[in-house]
Amino acid sequence: MLCSAWPSSAQRMALHGRGLAHPPLIVQTSADAATPAAGGPAMAAALGGTLLRVDGTDHGSFARYNPAVDQAVLHYLVTGETTLTHAPAAPITTPSPPSVLPWD
Known part of the structure; x- marks a missing residue:
C-alpha cells in the first residue's frame, strides 16, 4: 500500500501571513521531484x-553551492527584504579525481 492511500491524520490548516514581521521568502526549484511546481506560487x-x-x-x-540563491536568502534573513525572484540552477562541478588511485 502506498503512503498516499493512507487517511490523513491531521486537519488542514488555513495558511496566511498575518502577524509576520516581513512577508516570507519561499524558495522553490522549477523541477523539484518532491514538491510540485504549483506549490511554490500557491x-x-x-x-x-x-x-x-x-x-x-x-x-x-x-x-x-548556488551563490545567487545564498546571497538572496542571506540578504532576506538580515533585512527582511527580497532582492531576487529568479535564479539559475546551481553550477554543476566535476569533482577532481583523487591524486593517488588505489590501483596505481
Whole structure:
C-alpha cells in the first residue's frame, strides 16, 4: 500500500501571513521531484510572500553551492527584504579525481 492511500491524520490548516514581521521568502526549484511546481506560487500567494524560483531539480536550494540563491536568502534573513525572484540552477562541478588511485 502506498503512503498516499493512507487517511490523513491531521486537519488542514488555513495558511496566511498575518502577524509576520516581513512577508516570507519561499524558495522553490522549477523541477523539484518532491514538491510540485504549483506549490511554490500557491504558498507565496497564501502567505503574501515572494517566490524565488530556482532553475533545476534539487530539493533544497539554500547552502547548496548556488551563490545567487545564498546571497538572496542571506540578504532576506538580515533585512527582511527580497532582492531576487529568479535564479539559475546551481553550477554543476566535476569533482577532481583523487591524486593517488588505489590501483596505481
